[in-house]
Structure formats: structure tokens, C-alpha cells
Amino acid sequence: MLVDKQYDAIIVGGGACGLMCAVQAGMRGRHTLVLERNDRPGAKILISGGGRCNYTNLHTSAANFVSANPAFADQVFARWTVADTVAFFEQQGIIGKEKKLGQLFPVSDSAKDVVRAFARLIQRHGQALNLNSQVLSVARTPDGMFEVSYEHEGKLKQAKAKAVVIASGGLPVAKLGASDFALRTARQFGLDIVPVAPALVPLAITGKNAEWFASLSGNSVFCRVANERISFEENILFTHWGLSGPAILQISSYWRPGETIAIDLLPHFSIERLIKDEREAGGRRLVSQVLGNFYSRRLVEAFGRFLPIDTKIASLGKTDSKRIAETIHRFVVRPAGDKGYDKAEVMRGGVAVDELNPQTLEAKKVAGLYFGGECVDMTGWLGGYNFQWAWASGYVIAQAI
Structure with missing residues (x-):
């Protein structure tokens, strides 16, 4: 030797x-x-x-x-x-x-x-x-x-x-x-x-919602991502296997298996306020048109799974308005896991x-x-x-x- x-x-x-x-x-x-x-x-x-x-x-x-x-x-x-x-x-x-x-x-x-x-x-x-x-x-x-x-x-x-x-x-x-x-x-x-x-790792989504996330692969949105311990405001990135982007990487260091994370998809605006303003202006625009001011067409269309995007604002009931606000400001995700050490x-x-x-x-x-x-x-x-x-x-x- x-x-x-x-x-x-x-x-x-x-x-x-x-x-x-x-x-x-x-x-x-x-x-x-x-x-x-x-x-x-x-x-x-x-x-x-x-x-x-x-x-x-x-x-x-x-x-x-x-x-x-x-x-x-x-x-x-x-x-x-x-x-x-x-x-x-x-x-x-x-x-x-x-x-x-x-x-x-x-x-x-x-x-x-x-x-x-x-x-x-x-x-x-x-x-x-x-x-x-x-x-x-x-x-x-x-x-x-x-x-x-x-x-x-x-x-x-x-x-x-x-x-x-x-x-x-x-x-x-x-x-x-x-x-x-x-x-x-x-x-x-x-x-x-x-x-x-x-840590600082993408999060995977499996199960019934996996296909929905995969369909949005490549879409990036500025959000506030939070759990009970901390929140971060930066972009998230939809991927074919779940979520990535700076805000997701940040929250991943504080996430533990089995926990949910809440995503505010419009952190600097109030969707309730926007809907109210639209009503006062006559409410002729569709929900999809209001959301289109902030998101890609692909993401707006994907919201159709949860929201009445083809409904005029004037025709929205209280239940639908509440569902829109809850979805946009508190989109709850339960990741299946992280993408491991190599990611x-x-x-x-x-x-x-x-x-x-x-x-x-x-x-x-x-x-x-x-x-x-x-x-x-x-x-x-x-x-x-x-x-x-x-x-x-x-x-x-x-x-x-």
C-alpha cells in the first residue's frame, strides 16, 4: 500500500x-x-x-x-x-x-x-x-x-x-x-x-388526479404555496409527474409524507373582488374569460374539471362563486412523495x-x-x-x- x-x-x-x-x-x-x-x-x-x-x-x-x-x-x-x-x-x-x-x-x-x-x-x-x-x-x-x-x-x-x-x-x-x-x-x-x-425536490402526484397534472405539463404559474409551517411566493411548474418550480422546491424542505400543501394560484388578487367587479359591469363575460386574464388557455380549460368556466359571471350562484374562490385561492394537493435524491x-x-x-x-x-x-x-x-x-x-x- x-x-x-x-x-x-x-x-x-x-x-x-x-x-x-x-x-x-x-x-x-x-x-x-x-x-x-x-x-x-x-x-x-x-x-x-x-x-x-x-x-x-x-x-x-x-x-x-x-x-x-x-x-x-x-x-x-x-x-x-x-x-x-x-x-x-x-x-x-x-x-x-x-x-x-x-x-x-x-x-x-x-x-x-x-x-x-x-x-x-x-x-x-x-x-x-x-x-x-x-x-x-x-x-x-x-x-x-x-x-x-x-x-x-x-x-x-x-x-x-x-x-x-x-x-x-x-x-x-x-x-x-x-x-x-x-x-x-x-x-x-x-x-x-x-x-x-x-430536499429542494420536485413532488410527485399519483392517483386520480395524476392525468390532470400531466395534461398541464410545462405551465408555470406565480403562486403562494403553504403548509402549516411556512409559505413561499414564487412560480410553480406543472410537470408530467406532478409539481416542480421554485415554490415547490422550497416547500418540499418543509413537507412530510402524507401532508397536504395549499396553493394560492392568485396571491396578489381577490377572485371574489374580481367577480364582484364583473357583476357591477354587467357580468356578461364568462368565467373562462376572467381567468384568462391570469392563466394560459390550457390551464383555464383544465379548470373546467372543477369550475363552471363556461358560465357568465352574472349567472353565477353563491355556491359556484365560493367554489371558484376556494379553488383559486386554496388549491389543496396531497403529494404522493418526492422525486428522490437524483432530482x-x-x-x-x-x-x-x-x-x-x-x-x-x-x-x-x-x-x-x-x-x-x-x-x-x-x-x-x-x-x-x-x-x-x-x-x-x-x-x-x-x-x-
């Missing part, structure tokens, strides 16, 4: 957290080895935001995260702020532009620029980056060091370090090398795991934050063992929040190793 030289830290995972950790450690004169399973670093960075990389959100706070203890995030963000992220990338020639809702993208609209910046910094600070390296195990040695065994280009190798950083991500997306390595390692060392599930943006749950020191992200039970990024129970909303957590956790760990 080939044995590498000793490092200050071995970082498992060359994604957002791992790359930031290696760079920041290098700035402090530490020598790290990054072990990345893929044939290139930053695989998920490259596909994020449709290849444009929504690398932070200007409004980031603990309120934008799902966790058993979301307030934990504020302690990490106090040490690496959004302003720090913006300044860091500006120093690398990456200027941000806000698209909407605080979402910041590179002016170039290229995620490749982000990965290239890290590649340059890794090289500049003399950090070792081994691609095509699948980590097999992490073990504590009698002298208090860590020994990491991994396979690199068909050869079994080992490396030793005073610290190990687990930044290997979560279970989405298998084709990008996703695995449960971080969870297995945490369990190996006796750390608690918050149950995991796909999910991130994983919900992970290594319990109460197991980690908020100042360092070191495991309280195991000196020298750190966890950062997606494998930790800190799941951000859609829109750059998860990247901000990745950069911040990578920075905080780098200050301690």
Missing part, C-alpha cells in the same frame, strides 16, 4: 466547502490534501443555477435554513458573512449581480469561473488535490493522528494528518459521486445523525449540529474531526443559501486546523 506524506489536514470532498477550506487553510500556511471522488473539482458547483452558480444570497440568516437547531448557523455566519463571500470572489475577479430575491450570480453567468478561481488558489497556496480518489475509511491511530485510506487510479493509498475534514456532501446526486460516506463516518465515531431526506438539489438532515463546536465545527467527542457543508444538518432554501453555508463552514474549519 502506498503511503502519502503527512499533512496538517486531509479534506474529504472537493466541493464548495472542501475547496474553500483548503484555500483558507493554505492562506494560514497549512498544508492540506483534498481527496475528490470525481475527475474534476466542484462538480455540483458547475451544475448549480443551470451552470451559472448562484453563489450566495444577500439576505442569508438562520431563518433561511431547515435544521433541528437553525440558530447554530448564525454563529458560523458571524465569522464568515455574506460580505466576506462577496469580497472573496471580487478578489478573484468574480463580480456578483443580483437576479432576484437577493440571489447573487457571477456577471459572467458562468459557474466555471468559480471553479477556476478555486483551482488557481489551490495551486497558489500549494495545496494537494487528488482527483479520482474514493475514500474508503477514516481511522484514529494510537498516536492521536488520523489515517485515511483511499483508492486513487486503481491503487490503494493511505495518508495521515492531525485533522480530517469531512466535506463529502450528501446523497444527491449519484452521478456526481454522491454517497453516505459522511453519515457513515459520523456514526463510526458515535455522532448523532438527524434523519435524512431529499433533489440537497439533502435534509445529516450530522447533528449539537455534536459540533459552533466556533470550529469540530466534533465535540472527537478532537481533530470536522464536518462541514451539506453533510451537516443545516439545509438552506433555494437561492444561494446552501453555498453561503458551504463557504462559511469551510472558512470556520480552516481557522481551526
Whole structure:
């Protein structure tokens, strides 16, 4: 077995957290080895935001995260702020532009620029980056060091370090090398795991309503989507298997199997008010014509399954008016499930934050063992929040190793 030289830290995972950790450690004169399973670093960075990389959100706070203890995030963000992220990338020639809702993208609209910046910094600070390296195990040695065994280009190798950083991500997306390595390692060392599930994921509709949703595939509507815990206002997208789009991805992190979600299909208007105004104007228009001011013809026609769309407004009774309002403002859906890890943006749950020191992200039970990024129970909303957590956790760990 080939044995590498000793490092200050071995970082498992060359994604957002791992790359930031290696760079920041290098700035402090530490020598790290990054072990990345893929044939290139930053695989998920490259596909994020449709290849444009929504690398932070200007409004980031603990309120934008799902966790058993979301307030934990504020302690990490106090040490690496959004302003720090913006300044860091500006120093690398990456200027941000806000698209909407605080979402910041590179002016170039290229995620490749982000990965290239890290590649340059890794090289500049003399950090070792081994691609095509699948980590097999992490073990504590009698002298208090860590020994990491991994396979690199068909050869079994080992490396030793005073610290190990687990930044290997979560279970989405298998084709990008996703695995449960971080969870297995945490369990190996006796750390608690918050149950995991796909998050920021489309929701599937089956049963008697499946055909109705499928018939609307491709239709996008601005809505308010809510459950008992939270609501989001953004577009939903009808698909041939159910619902997707930003609002659905957001609510999915708060949805649990068996629950319903309520969709307000016209959140900034009152359909009752619109019907009343039409009545006062004579009520000669059809219900379909009123709805046509807001929706595609295909969606209006689909409403015919539930509503009297071919009835004149003047002829609507109280029961029909109430049914229209209930359908438009409270369209209740009970998803059959989510579309799984391969369609999910991130994983919900992970290594319990109460197991980690908020100042360092070191495991309280195991000196020298750190966890950062997606494998930790800190799941951000859609829109750059998860990247901000990745950069911040990578920075905080780098200050301690």
C-alpha cells in the first residue's frame, strides 16, 4: 500500500466547502490534501443555477435554513458573512449581480469561473488535490493522528494528518459521486445523525388526479404555496409527474409524507373582488374569460374539471362563486412523495449540529474531526443559501486546523 506524506489536514470532498477550506487553510500556511471522488473539482458547483452558480444570497440568516437547531448557523455566519463571500470572489475577479430575491450570480453567468478561481488558489497556496480518489475509511491511530485510506487510479493509498475534514456532501446526486460516506463516518465515531431526506425536490402526484397534472405539463404559474409551517411566493411548474418550480422546491424542505400543501394560484388578487367587479359591469363575460386574464388557455380549460368556466359571471350562484374562490385561492394537493435524491438539489438532515463546536465545527467527542457543508444538518432554501453555508463552514474549519 502506498503511503502519502503527512499533512496538517486531509479534506474529504472537493466541493464548495472542501475547496474553500483548503484555500483558507493554505492562506494560514497549512498544508492540506483534498481527496475528490470525481475527475474534476466542484462538480455540483458547475451544475448549480443551470451552470451559472448562484453563489450566495444577500439576505442569508438562520431563518433561511431547515435544521433541528437553525440558530447554530448564525454563529458560523458571524465569522464568515455574506460580505466576506462577496469580497472573496471580487478578489478573484468574480463580480456578483443580483437576479432576484437577493440571489447573487457571477456577471459572467458562468459557474466555471468559480471553479477556476478555486483551482488557481489551490495551486497558489500549494495545496494537494487528488482527483479520482474514493475514500474508503477514516481511522484514529494510537498516536492521536488520523489515517485515511483511499483508492486513487486503481491503487490503494493511505495518508495521515492531525485533522480530517469531512466535506463529502450528501446523497444527491449519484452521478456526481454522491454517497453516505459522511453519515457513515459520523456514526463510526458515535455522532448523532438527524434523519435524512431529499430536499429542494420536485413532488410527485399519483392517483386520480395524476392525468390532470400531466395534461398541464410545462405551465408555470406565480403562486403562494403553504403548509402549516411556512409559505413561499414564487412560480410553480406543472410537470408530467406532478409539481416542480421554485415554490415547490422550497416547500418540499418543509413537507412530510402524507401532508397536504395549499396553493394560492392568485396571491396578489381577490377572485371574489374580481367577480364582484364583473357583476357591477354587467357580468356578461364568462368565467373562462376572467381567468384568462391570469392563466394560459390550457390551464383555464383544465379548470373546467372543477369550475363552471363556461358560465357568465352574472349567472353565477353563491355556491359556484365560493367554489371558484376556494379553488383559486386554496388549491389543496396531497403529494404522493418526492422525486428522490437524483432530482433533489440537497439533502435534509445529516450530522447533528449539537455534536459540533459552533466556533470550529469540530466534533465535540472527537478532537481533530470536522464536518462541514451539506453533510451537516443545516439545509438552506433555494437561492444561494446552501453555498453561503458551504463557504462559511469551510472558512470556520480552516481557522481551526
